[in-house]
Amino acid sequence: MILMDSVLMIFSSLILVICVLAGVAFMVLL
Known part of the structure; x- marks a missing residue:
């Protein structure tokens, strides 16, 4: 359970x- 939460x-x-x-x-390309 703890492993699942960390993942x-x-x-x-x-x-x-x-x-x-x-x-x-996106802002740089504009």
């Missing part, structure tokens, strides 16, 4: 980082 937290933080990078790249 889920890492996965959600990774998605957040990807979204931020995509937003920055």
Whole structure:
């Protein structure tokens, strides 16, 4: 259970980082 929670937290933080990078790249391209 603890392993599942840590994996889920890492996965959600990774998605957040990807979204931020995509937003920055989008603003730079504009």
